[in-house]
Amino acid sequence: MQKRILITGAAGFLGSHLCDRFIEEGFHVIGMDNLITGDLKNIQHLFKLEQFEFYHHDVSKPYSCRNSLLLA
Numbered sequence: 001m002q003k004r005i006l007i008t009g010a011a012g013f014l015g016s017h018l019c020d021r022f023i024e025e026g027f028h029v030i031g032m033d034n035l036i037t038g039d040l041k042n043i044q045h046l047f048k049l050e051q052f053e054f055y056h057h058d059v060s061k062p063y064s065c066r067n068s069l070l071l072a
């Protein structure tokens with residue numbers, strides 16, 4: 001089974017590079033960002049990938065996503 005990882009701040013400078021790296025490493029990446037300083041341009045190249053999903057959400061608030069994974 002493919003490993004999954006949650007990257008918070010995914011649309012930021014560090015987070016977007018982490019998304020790229022973990023996808024390269026074969027992970028399914030769940031990116032989360034409230035876009036307070038981040039920019040979707042940093043990760044727009046990932047949206048076409050099946051192994052990437054993005055949630056526009058504040059990580060300090062509870063969130064339930066696909067496959068009923070409770071993220072926070």
Ligand SMILES: NC(=O)c1ccc[n+]([C@@H]2O[C@H](COP(=O)([O-])OP(=O)(O)OC[C@H]3O[C@@H](n4cnc5c(N)ncnc54)[C@H](O)[C@@H]3O)[C@@H](O)[C@H]2O)c1
Pocket residue numbers: 008009010011012013014015032033034035036037038039057058059060
């Ligand atoms: N080319 C470069 O060398 C370059 C470019 C940009 C930034 N930097 C440096 O990188 C550092 C900043 O990068 P960073 O990645 O830490 O900051 P960032 O602002 O780029 O990323 C933080 C991300 O977290 C998100 N975020 C913040 N609070 C959140 C919350 N509650 N829920 C969800 N998402 C939330 C923001 O929207 C943002 O996308 C600075 O030191 C800056 O000088 C360097």
